[in-house]
Amino acid sequence: MRIICLILCFYGSWLMAQQPVDTGYILLQPMQVFDGHTLQKGWQVLVKGNTIAAAGPVGSFMVPAQVRSIALPQQTLLPGLIEGHTHMFLHPYNELTWKEQLLTESRAERAIRAAEHAKATLMAGFTTARDLGTEGAGYDDVGLKQSIAKGVIPGPRLLIATRAIVATGSYGVKNEMADLELPKGAAETDGKEGMIKEVRTQIGQGADVVKVYADYRWGLDEQPAPTFSIEELQAAVETAASSGRYVVAHAGTAEGMRRAILAGVHTIEHGDMGTPEIFRLMKEKGVALCPTIMAVEAGAMYKGWRPGIDAEPERVVQKHKSFKAALQAGVTICAGGDVGVFSHGKNYLELEKMVEYGMPTEAVLQAATSGNAEVIGWGAKIGSIRKGMLADIIAVSGNPVADIKALEQVKFVMKDGVIYKL
Numbered sequence: 001m002r003i004i005c006l007i008l009c010f011y012g013s014w015l016m017a018q019q020p021v022d023t024g025y026i027l028l029q030p031m032q033v034f035d036g037h038t039l040q041k042g043w044q045v046l047v048k049g050n051t052i053a054a055a056g057p058v059g060s061f062m063v064p065a066q067v068r069s070i071a072l073p074q075q076t077l078l079p080g081l082i083e084g085h086t087h088m089f090l091h092p093y094n095e096l097t098w099k100e101q102l103l104t105e106s107r108a109e110r111a112i113r114a115a116e117h118a119k120a121t122l123m124a125g126f127t128t129a130r131d132l133g134t135e136g137a138g139y140d141d142v143g144l145k146q147s148i149a150k151g152v153i154p155g156p157r158l159l160i161a162t163r164a165i166v167a168t169g170s171y172g173v174k175n176e177m178a179d180l181e182l183p184k185g186a187a188e189t190d191g192k193e194g195m196i197k198e199v200r201t202q203i204g205q206g207a208d209v210v211k212v213y214a215d216y217r218w219g220l221d222e223q224p225a226p227t228f229s230i231e232e233l234q235a236a237v238e239t240a241a242s243s244g245r246y247v248v249a250h251a252g253t254a255e256g257m258r259r260a261i262l263a264g265v266h267t268i269e270h271g272d273m274g275t276p277e278i279f280r281l282m283k284e285k286g287v288a289l290c291p292t293i294m295a296v297e298a299g300a301m302y303k304g305w306r307p308g309i310d311a312e313p314e315r316v317v318q319k320h321k322s323f324k325a326a327l328q329a330g331v332t333i334c335a336g337g338d339v340g341v342f343s344h345g346k347n348y349l350e351l352e353k354m355v356e357y358g359m360p361t362e363a364v365l366q367a368a369t370s371g372n373a374e375v376i377g378w379g380a381k382i383g384s385i386r387k388g389m390l391a392d393i394i395a396v397s398g399n400p401v402a403d404i405k406a407l408e409q410v411k412f413v414m415k416d417g418v419i420y421k422l
Contacts, residue, residue, distance in 0.1 A: 024049050025064050026417075030072040030395055036079045036370035036384035038362070039401050045077060047391045050417035055385050070422070072395045075411055078365070079383050080127025080392030082372035083156070083347050084336025085269055085290045088114040088121075088129075088144060089137040092342050094302045102136040102173050102183055110137050114144050118155030120345030123421055125394040125410040128157040128372075128382055130336065132211050132248060132269065133164035136173070136185045142206035154420055157392075159376055161211040161248070162202045163187040165195070165236065167227035170218040186213065192235040195228070199239040209376075210240045212265075214249040215256030224273075226256040233263030246377070248290075254278050261287050267334055267375065272296065272315065274322045279329035288332040288375050291323050293353040295338035323357045333359065334375045335368040348407040355404045362401050391417040 026047040033043040033055070046054040046063065054061035089110050090101060101110070114137075121129055134141050141160040148155035164186040173182040189198040199210050212233060219225030228236075237247045246266035251257040257268055257278050267288045268274075274282075274289075282289060297305075300313045312320075326333065337350030354364045373383025381390050395412035413421040 083129035087340030090340030117344035290336040292338035
């Protein structure tokens with residue numbers, strides 16, 4: 001019996017010795033690495049837990065003896081992409097109009113859809129996203145963010161704006177029957193005191209960022225026109241800043257943009273009718289632009305425009321002009337497409353449009369990684385491939401610096417050190 005026990009002990013020890021030791025290290029071996037700034041040839045990346053332990057040329061750092069190696073041949077490794085403007089609680093308007101979504105879809109349905117949209121976003125390589133308003137779904141983005149953080153559902157890291165803020169009477173849902181009260185797509189408020197109270201309310205409910213509508217289509221004949229005064233917008237900025245948060249402004253008119261910029265907002269969303277003078281002011285004040293090009297083109301296509309066949313609609317022509325003027329002024333560009341107007345998971349279309357509209361491909365990749373990380377305030381932990389950064393990493397077939405459409409072929413997705421696609 002003693003001999004048998006000795007044999008079993010020896011055999012058990014031998015078996016244990018043959019099992020690979022899980023050290024928590026993962027070595028990623030791609031064709032090349034875009035580190036958030038430039039393309040690096042011959043690099044590999046070592047991940048430990050949820051952090052990048054090392055990154056650099058082969059042989060430049062020590063690789064542990066026990067490590068899980070993942071070969072990614074003919075693939076480019078990048079930091080997880082960052083979506084600057086999305087609406088998880090919306091889906092494309094050619095499926096159902098914005099108004100119909102708010103009036104005919106239950107909150108439960110919208111939440112379930114949002115969970116699916118979050119998953120599609122992550123699988124497309126976007127590991128972080130700024131969700132800029134639930135559009136009538138109250139504070140449900142708080143629960144969505146918490147569910148992702150707890151691992152209940154897969155999705156990107158979220159910065160959320162909860163309800164967003166509009167001037168009374170300026171935003172929908174509107175109806176032909178004036179006396180009929182319908183749900184609103186955002187929180188209505190007026191005056192400095194009203195603005196302060198609403199900002200505090202949304203922060204208290206969980207907003208990471210405050211969104212205001214500096215203008216909207218409430219002018220005569222539904223023309224876009226400014227809503228809040230500079231003083232009202234300043235009240236929002238000052239209140240948010242006291243809690244360490246910033247304000248983003250929906251603004252398409254030159255005057256709406258001017259008021260928002262002078263009030264001290266952090267980013268302008270859309271900027272469709274921006275002029276060279278306005279963009280110079282943005283540059284001077286350090287305000288970034290999230291151009292949402294694809295949303296404009298998607299809206300035109302929903303109305304029947306056929307790109308490459310029909311003449312460009314006026315809004316598309318104007319978007320070309322405004323984006324060119326922003327680039328010429330040296331405005332910081334935040335990559336964000338207003339996703340939800342078009343399909344979640346096709347966030348890359350905005351990046352393709354930025355290239356098509358004249359932004360260099362490498363600059364677009366920088367905007368979608370390290371640039372957006374700086375804009376949203378997370379540049380110290382995401383957006384770059386370097387030691388100490390969180391392990392939000394993706395890989396795509398081919399070379400996105402040579403062809404931005406390589407971003408359509410995401411083969412590997414890691415967020416916070418967890419592999420979601422391989």
